[in-house]
Amino acid sequence: MIGYILKRVAGAVLVLLLLSVLIFFAGRGLVSGNPATIIAGSKASPETIAALEHSLGLDRPIIVQYLDWLGHALTGDFGVSPFSGIENTDVLRQQLPVSLELALMSLFFAVLIGVPLGVIAAKRAGSWLDTALRAPMILIFAIPGFISGTIAIFLATNVLTNLYSPVYIRFEDNPLGNLQIMLLPALAVGIPTAPLIMQVTRAAMIDVLGLSFVASARTNGLPEGKVTYGYALKAATPPILTFIGFTFGSLIGGLFIVEQIFGLPGLGRGMLQSISTRDFTQLTAQALALAAAFIVGNLVVDLLVPVVDRRIALR
Numbered sequence: 001m002i003g004y005i006l007k008r009v010a011g012a013v014l015v016l017l018l019l020s021v022l023i024f025f026a027g028r029g030l031v032s033g034n035p036a037t038i039i040a041g042s043k044a045s046p047e048t049i050a051a052l053e054h055s056l057g058l059d060r061p062i063i064v065q066y067l068d069w070l071g072h073a074l075t076g077d078f079g080v081s082p083f084s085g086i087e088n089t090d091v092l093r094q095q096l097p098v099s100l101e102l103a104l105m106s107l108f109f110a111v112l113i114g115v116p117l118g119v120i121a122a123k124r125a126g127s128w129l130d131t132a133l134r135a136p137m138i139l140i141f142a143i144p145g146f147i148s149g150t151i152a153i154f155l156a157t158n159v160l161t162n163l164y165s166p167v168y169i170r171f172e173d174n175p176l177g178n179l180q181i182m183l184l185p186a187l188a189v190g191i192p193t194a195p196l197i198m199q200v201t202r203a204a205m206i207d208v209l210g211l212s213f214v215a216s217a218r219t220n221g222l223p224e225g226k227v228t229y230g231y232a233l234k235a236a237t238p239p240i241l242t243f244i245g246f247t248f249g250s251l252i253g254g255l256f257i258v259e260q261i262f263g264l265p266g267l268g269r270g271m272l273q274s275i276s277t278r279d280f281t282q283l284t285a286q287a288l289a290l291a292a293a294f295i296v297g298n299l300v301v302d303l304l305v306p307v308v309d310r311r312i313a314l315r
Contacts, residue, residue, distance in 0.1 A: 118201025
């Protein structure tokens with residue numbers, strides 16, 4: 001088990017290191033032209049631009065810039081935005097919790113809806129009930145995020161007025177007010193995600209329900225509920241958990257539209273602002289935080305799967 005954990009953690013660290021290389025160079029490539037000229041303005045003197053290049057470290061070889069940036073990033077120092085003068089670490093402290101909360105709440109609703117429906121559909125696979133459950137879920141999945149977000153904001157401003165506020169409320173300031181504000185955005189993301197969870201759960205359950213140990217459990221007279229949820233669902237959990245981990249990472253990286261629609265100061269909305277202002281230092285920090293959240297989420301799932309099925313840790 002320890003060897004399994006060490007292998008997974010080492011793999012996650014290696015992937016994050018490789019992604020840091022891509023993110024750093026992509027962040028530099030996002031800015032067309034000299035970043036110092038963009039920051040100082042086209043009318044700035046050559047001396048001013050040269051001084052700004054030196055202060056930002058842009059006059060050094062790109063590999064040296066990366067190693068210096070990585071060394072500081074490992075200590076939690078992501079530099080200062082040349083546009084706002086705010087430390088990028090402080091920006092991440094404000095934005096990342098918002099996106100993590102929204103992703104976790106969305107995933108909660110997706111699992112709450114998708115797993116039970118997937119189990120029911122698997123038990124009635126090929127029947128009218130299976131079709132009746134899957135057809136509307138496929139239609140829901142086909143709805144683009146900006147449409148579901150627009151519908152949610154319409155309901156919030158015209159029907160469920162208590163669930164909407166144009167001003168974001170932090171959880172530590174008012175937990176209930178924060179949850180009220182985050183409820184509709186989470187549903188706008190979680191409901192269209194539920195069909196994916198349902199399909200994976202259905203497929204995994206169909207495979208398990210056909211195995212001999214399930215038939216033996218029924219033959220021995222065990223209640224159907226215990227056979228379904230105590231044996232079959234438990235055996236089908238590893239692939240479902242793995243997909244949930246992947247879904248969490250996808251949600252973290254796909255909240256741009258919903259955060260923009262609801263005015264949530266999250267990481268996705270912040271990255272859009274950084275791109276529009278060409279703030280490459282802030283964007284690099286945000287992208288690395290996004291990648292880290294994706295990797296850590298999947299790592300947590302990888303470490304939970306052997307708890308459910310110990311055979312995986314012994315492979």
